[in-house]
Amino acid sequence: MNFITIDKSNWTKGIEKSRETYQIFGPVEDKNGCRIEPLEAGVQPIMDADVTVMSPKSVLFPQTETILTADLDESKDDHHIMKRAKQQYTPRAVLGIRPYDARAIQLVKLNFDNPDYQDPYWCDAYEATTFVGLGVNRPGPCDFSTSTGCGPFSEEGLDVLLADLDDRYLAKVLTPKGEAWAAACGFDAGADAKESQALFDILRKEAEKNISTDLAFDKLAQKSILDLYEAPFWDDVAFSCINCGTCTYVCPTCWCFDIQDETKHKKAARFRIWDTCMSPLFTSHASGHNPRESKVHRVRQRFMHKLKYFVDKYDQGIMCVGCGRCVASCPVNIDIREVCKTMNNYEKK
Numbered sequence: 316m317n318f319i320t321i322d323k324s325n326w327t328k329g330i331e332k333s334r335e336t337y338q339i340f341g342p343v344e345d346k347n348g349c350r351i352e353p354l355e356a357g358v359q360p361i362m363d364a365d366v367t368v369m370s371p372k373s374v375l376f377p378q379t380e381t382i383l384t385a386d387l388d389e390s391k392d393d394h395h396i397m398k399r400a401k402q403q404y405t406p407r408a409v410l411g412i413r414p415y416d417a418r419a420i421q422l423v424k425l426n427f428d429n430p431d432y433q434d435p436y437w438c439d440a441y442e443a444t445t446f447v448g449l450g451v452n453r454p455g456p457c458d459f460s461t462s463t464g465c466g467p468f469s470e471e472g473l474d475v476l477l478a479d480l481d482d483r484y485l486a487k488v489l490t491p492k493g494e495a496w497a498a499a500c501g502f503d504a505g506a507d508a509k510e511s512q513a514l515f516d517i518l519r520k521e522a523e524k525n526i527s528t529d530l531a532f533d534k535l536a537q538k539s540i541l542d543l544y545e546a547p548f549w550d551d552v553a554f555s556c557i558n559c560g561t562c563t564y565v566c567p568t569c570w571c572f573d574i575q576d577e578t579k580h581k582k583a584a585r586f587r588i589w590d591t592c593m594s595p596l597f598t599s600h601a602s603g604h605n606p607r608e609s610k611v612h613r614v615r616q617r618f619m620h621k622l623k624y625f626v627d628k629y630d631q632g633i634m635c636v637g638c639g640r641c642v643a644s645c646p647v648n649i650d651i652r653e654v655c656k657t658m659n660n661y662e663k664k
């Protein structure tokens with residue numbers, strides 16, 4: 316690990332130089348808000364943007380992804396045989412990702428890359444990606460990331476952590492991937508390690524003072540799944556939900572998807588498309604039966620997955636990094652912090 320000072324007057328030149336090696340992703344903004352997208356040459360990331368409306372999960376898990384293709388022309392020897400779709404996994408660098416989103420990718424990794432199953436699409440994209448994070452100097456009102464095992468200057472899942480010091484960035488290079496990115500940018504002005512770490516510690520403590528929510532989930536692991544599942548509070552939690560699915564689409568740790576097939580002339584393709592447990596169609600069977608037929612079933616599923624099933628299965632805390640996106644985006648103000656508190660304190664009578 317080493318520290319580098321990057322004068323902001325050199326930042327743009329360095330990023331443009333790195334395009335010889337990397338495809339660049341970063342925050343952009345339009346009337347619909349801020350999100351992380353591929354940046355064309357000359358377009359610079361908005362590094363000081365607030366929390367992006369959509370998380371960067373789409374860099375590794377696109378909203379729609381062609382996974383298999385087949386030729387339907389029966390004159391071909393391999394007709395109707397599904398094959399992996401051709402994709403490019405050239406090196407890419409995600410600039411300005413926030414520490415809670417980098418931790419979210421590590422939580423999602425438990426699903427897509429584990430001893431039982433390695434999703435080739437997600438894993439190849441992950442291997443190709445370098446994460447250049449930016450510490451959050453002024454966390455927003457919905458940020459509760461300190462409660463969830465990360466915080467505004469967490470290093471987990473990052474290759475480089477930047478601190479914004481107005482006229483310059485101080486970069487903490489955390490991995491060989493991070494070293495390669497810094498070299499590709501030509502960022503090589505070393506900084507004193509002890510002084511730099513002290514500066515990071517000061518910034519972290521100052522930033523953490525802005526986060527007022529202290530979310531407790533210490534009792535969730537001990538609770539009975541059945542007690543929580545059958546608890547009487549779910550009707551109240553779900554009452555105002557309109558099942559719009561916004562909370563799951565904006566969430567960096569939600570990974571549910573649907574598989575759809577399409578044919579056109581002599582070509583076939585199979586797609587993976589984001590889906591949401593808040594939709595009735597998500598669990599609708601071909602027979603017409605739906606095991607989660609009412610919205611209370613679906614709302615319960617979302618919170619039980621994030622706050623109980625995941626906790627029990629992986630022993631990595633809750634499936635939430637405290638970015639606050641779902642809190643800010645829910646049209647009826649359903650707040651995961653309140654639900655977590657209710658579940659954590661619930662005692663069956």
Ligand code: SF4
Nearest residue numbers: 556557559560562645
């Ligand atoms: S954003 Fe709110 S209303 Fe929409 S599905 Fe989620 S909890 Fe329900």
Ligand code: SF4
Nearest residue numbers: 566635636638639641
């Ligand atoms: S559940 Fe809400 S606060 Fe937690 S990671 Fe997802 S969007 Fe962020």
